[in-house]
Amino acid sequence: MTTMAPAVRFTAVHKRFGAVEAVAGVDLEIARGETLALLGRNGAGKSTTISLLLGLDQPDGGRVELFGADPARAVRAGQVGAMLQDGHPIPRVTVRELVAFVAATYPHPMATGEALALAGIEELAARRVDRLSGGQAQRLRFALAVAGNPWLIVLDEPTAALDVEARRAFWHSMRAYAARGNTVLFSTHYLEEADENADRILVLDRGRTVADGSGEQIKRAVGGTLVSFDLAGRGTEGLRSLPGVTGVEVRGDRALLRTGDSDATVVALAAAGRVRRLEVTPARLEDAFLSLTAPLAAEDRDRTGQCTADVTGNATANTTANTTANVIARGAVR
Amino acid sequence: MNRRLTPVLRYARLEVRRTLRDAGYVITSVAVPLAMYLLFTNLGAGDDAADKADYARYAMIGMAAYGALGAALGIGTGVAEDKGRGWLRQLRVTPLTPLQVVAGRALTASVVVLPALVTVLGAGAAVNGVRLAAWQWVAVAGLLWVGTVPFTLLGLGNGYALSAQATGVVSMASMMGLSVIGGLWIPPQVFPRWLAAVSRWTPTRRFGDLGWSVLDHRGPGLGTVVVLGGWLLVFAGYAVVAYRRGARTA
Structure with a gap:
């Protein structure tokens, strides 16, 4: 039954781009309410894994399920929110207009003000998107990911290009969202971030899972x-x-x-x-x-x-x- | 309201706001056609009052059509930009379907062509003293509005098929080229015979004819409907193919 299905399930998933096997047989299950870090170097297969998970790409082999269904269906049903690496918001609209629009595409969104508060950008509500700093734009993108109040949020290298202070604020927001019982998957190549902010770390290398467990477990195993x-x-x-x-x-x-x-x-x-x-x-x-x-x-x-x-x-x-x-x-x- | 329709309307509202705040749109689709209309009809238009009035009516349709053409094609530039900045991909991870996104864009086009049309028609009436029967005003505005649909589809096709930069160039070239050959700037009656023959087959000539035919107290002829309908099918096909390729990989 889908009500009991895990948030994410990968079964022997493969994805190849030309000669490169970007994802080479990944099995993965993320329980509802869990926060998982996808850790790996550049080119380890993190972004491809996330694309497959969101239904933006189709696997060559294996099966990807979100909440027991096809990813596209889960996305359509408003169960998923995402912050993609290159998803830059459109110019000339205000922060509030954009967040309200994205929220309204979901069946049970949170109030716009709540999404802005969660992302720490209430005071920027009336500002035009093209006049935000890099860090502010990043927080707007987080607001867009959570605005629909989805069960699962997926964050692809969410803190890349953020300074230390902005990074701390960001993880604070992320943990607040996770604490509501939501499932979070984020990718990073910063170990400290994975260790500090995730319940569980999955280490990817050349498209394969090379470790899966808490930070402690991984240290011990190695x-x-x-x-x-x-x-x-x-x-x-x-x-x-x-x-x-x-x-x-x-x-x-x-x-x-x-x-x-x-x-x-x-x-x-x-x-x-x-x-x-x-x-x-x-x-x-x-x-x-x-x-x-x-x-x-x-x-x-x-x-x-x-x-x-x-x-x-x-x-x-x-x-x-x-x-x-x-x-x-x-x-x-x- | 219909659950599938509401997101489309909201998306269109967002895009309309974004477009109306774009200086590029205001200049290209509203200010320039208006300025050209007022200049062409009031400078060196000859002394004969009847000729001048005639040209004011003719050019009013041509420049309104020219502005609307720019606004409709401009939709594609927005799509291409959004593809480039990853926004179309971001929309794919919301419950919005790609088809709803296209529908929202098309709806946006149907709104943002209006300022272009209304501004030049208004200048015709208010500045150049163009006098038409009420039904003629309604028919001119309505037919030109509907007539933008093929160009919206061409714009969408460009946007999904090409990069933002290429879309800008292609849109600008199409806008200029089709406007000149279609007789939106200069009456095709003064064209050399071969160019006049080519002009009859362009979508822009037939687009203008939707309005010009109303000035003559008749509706658009069968030829206009058939040629414009043919272009509608061609551009729709192009948009569908481009969308299938572009939207999936965006």
């Missing part, structure tokens, strides 16, 4: 702990076979060991006399994400540690602000 120390000029031979170790990376003069049993690994390192500036840190979501979606396949990565170290190093540099807190929380062993 290999609990990192043990790092200075190589002090010595090589990495033998490290891979130490007890508990599942992966070895080199960043500059430091070795990073991913381990499932940090105690055993540290004892073995101590026995070998390799403890200079030794640190034990819990794996961060960034580490988990990078190890899940690194451009090289997992088996290649272990063989070419130096190459991975570059990739990881660059990515880490980009998230320096965020890692500071983690660094402070580290338990250092000397």
Whole structure:
């Protein structure tokens, strides 16, 4: 029965564009009321997945259902609202006029003022759409997604191009809408956003689901702990076979060991006399994400540690602000 | 009100507001035809009062038709812009169907051609002293209004088939070219014979004839109805094909 059907169900969904398999067999179920983050790099298949979900594209194989029905039917019935990446509102109409119009296309819309309040743009109601700043336009697009009071809202990279303050305001609005019992799916390539704002994270890589669970679960699944120390000029031979170790990376003069049993690994390192500036840190979501979606396949990565170290190093540099807190929380062993 | 119709009306209302606030629309479809009408009929129109009155009546229809033509084709530019900015795609994730979107646009066209028509006809009566029987005013306005339908379809076809920039260029070229050859600016009686022959087959000539025929105290002839009906079918076919290609992928 459709009343009990999940909000979203993907069954072995495939979509190909020429030689590129954009979505390569995704199975996915989102319960009603759940907030799910679709996390992946550019080109991982997030936008294609969203297009398929909204019925804007048809899958080559498999089945997509929203509330137990064809996506087009759910959209027609007003059960879905969306904020697309390139859905720029029309000029020369006011914010209120546009939101009221979109709301009226739905069977049970919320009051226009309520949609504006939820998006935090009440004071812009009389302003013309073409005179909004980038951040204001983004919030208008959120208002358009929720104006019809749909059960499910889909947000494709909703915070791209927003500054920190606008981003915080945006997630506040999103959580308020989710808290009403609605289902939310958003895509992002910011890990912190996924971790902070979603009940569940689905990591996509090259059109495939590579992880699915809470932020905690994903961190745990990918290999609990990192043990790092200075190589002090010595090589990495033998490290891979130490007890508990599942992966070895080199960043500059430091070795990073991913381990499932940090105690055993540290004892073995101590026995070998390799403890200079030794640190034990819990794996961060960034580490988990990078190890899940690194451009090289997992088996290649272990063989070419130096190459991975570059990739990881660059990515880490980009998230320096965020890692500071983690660094402070580290338990250092000397 | 009908549940399927209401969203179309609301969409048309939104689009009409947006169009009336567009300086480009006001200039191209209202101000320029009006200015051209007043200039052509009052500068160098000769001294003969009868000739002048005759030209004032003739050009009133031609320029009203010219303005309405611009407004109808302009609908396509809006569609192409919305396609480019992803707005048509955004509309596809609302309960509005693509067909309702097209219907709303067509309805918008039927409203925004009116200022173009009324302005020039009004200038004819108020400034140039054109005197017609009441039924003639009603018939001229009504027939020209209905006669914009083929051009709205051409505009919609352009909008779905082409990019915003290409639609702008094609619309402007069609507007100018069809207006000249169709005799909306200059009476086809002064055309060379070959051009006069071509002119008879253009949609704009027949569009103008809807109004001119009323000045002669008769309705549009069978030839006008048949030729304009033929263009209506051609442009409708074009719009349907363009829409099927454009709206699905928008």
